[in-house]
Amino acid sequence: MSDTRTREFEAFVAARRERAIALAWRLVGGDGAAAEDVAQEAFVRAYRALGRFREEALLSTWFYRILVNEARRYRRWRWVRRRFKSEAGPEVADPRAVARGDPVLRLRIARALERLSNGQREAFLLVHLDGMTVSEAAAVTGRAAGTVKSHLHRALRTLRAELADLDPRREASP
Amino acid sequence: MTDDASDDRLRASDEAWVHRIASEFAAAPQSAAQRAAFVTTLDERIARGRRRRAVLGSGALVVIASVATLVIVHFSQDAPLANETRPGASVASATDTPGVGAAQADAILALAIAPETASDERLPDDYEAIAGVLLGG
Numbered sequence: 001m002s003d004t005r006t007r008e009f010e011a012f013v014a015a016r017r018e019r020a021i022a023l024a025w026r027l028v029g030g031d032g033a034a035a036e037d038v039a040q041e042a043f044v045r046a047y048r049a050l051g052r053f054r055e056e057a058l059l060s061t062w063f064y065r066i067l068v069n070e071a072r073r074y075r076r077w078r079w080v081r082r083r084f085k086s087e088a089g090p091e092v093a094d095p096r097a098v099a100r101g102d103p104v105l106r107l108r109i110a111r112a113l114e115r116l117s118n119g120q121r122e123a124f125l126l127v128h129l130d131g132m133t134v135s136e137a138a139a140v141t142g143r144a145a146g147t148v149k150s151h152l153h154r155a156l157r158t159l160r161a162e163l164a165d166l167d168p169r170r171e172a173s174p
Numbered sequence: 175m176t177d178d179a180s181d182d183r184l185r186a187s188d189e190a191w192v193h194r195i196a197s198e199f200a201a202a203p204q205s206a207a208q209r210a211a212f213v214t215t216l217d218e219r220i221a222r223g224r225r226r227r228a229v230l231g232s233g234a235l236v237v238i239a240s241v242a243t244l245v246i247v248h249f250s251q252d253a254p255l256a257n258e259t260r261p262g263a264s265v266a267s268a269t270d271t272p273g274v275g276a277a278q279a280d281a282i283l284a285l286a287i288a289p290e291t292a293s294d295e296r297l298p299d300d301y302e303a304i305a306g307v308l309l310g311g
Contacts, residue, residue: 030201044223102198106199156188
């Protein structure tokens with residue numbers, strides 16, 4: 001691996017660390033410690049695989065694909081752990097999981113997102129909350145753009161029904 | 175913007191609602207201490223990975239060199255077998271030695287079944303006759 005590429009990657013980590021942790025936080029359902037672990041693992045894996053990085057893919061798209069895969073791995077592992085421990089309720093809030101906004105509202109949103117399918121949740125988080133285009137989200141999730149659009153549409157419809165009261169215009173009306 | 179910009183563009187009625195969800199469901203920015211801890215841990219993990227790969231790489235080189243040495247020594251010891259003047263003994267040593275290559279075994283077998291042409295390897299006539307009776311030849 002050339003030094004130039006290593007330096008580029010270090011600059012990339014510095015520039016994207018905050019966004020990577022923020023995206024991981026949403027993908028794992030609002031767990032701060034898990035988000036940091038997922039982001040760390042994604043950066044380490046990306047660094048190891050840097051030599052095999054294909055130039056035709058944007059470095060950021062390539063990295064976020066690794067991040068999404070790490071988040072999926074974490075979620076599978078958590079599902080298995082909960083199943084074996086028979087944990088029915090939500091995870092105990094991590095002390096480091098300091099987040100913005102109302103904690104009750106955050107939990108409601110997290111639960112509504114958890115009820116979506118993986119594809120719908122990822123599409124909604126990546127496109128509507130993280131600001132990716134459908135093409136970018138498709139590349140990052142490894143799904144066809146048409147599938148992502150379909151997931152987006154269904155996610156929006158489901159969440160709109162469950163969290164309709166969060167519409168600021170509705171709150172403003174008497 | 176890409177061609178699919180129209181597909182991911184929200185309706186005006188959804189925009190405020192999505193914006194609210196985005197602001198409510200968001201991680202707080204890392205503090206300076208958290209950021210430093212994250213970077214330090216990441217650097218340590220990457221450095222540890224580099225060291226591990228270096229150790230594994232040198233270990234692999236040692237293993238490859240050892241195997242190559244063993245193979246060379248093994249074949250250099252077995253080389254005289256091809257010139258053995260006692261074919262029976264050659265076959266026995268070849269089959270008793272694990273790891274002998276198929277080509278080498280074939281060569282030894284060919285020697286074993288080859289007609290004995292060297293005059294000094296022929297038995298005297300009376301011994302030949304006795305051997306013929308005993309072996310049913």
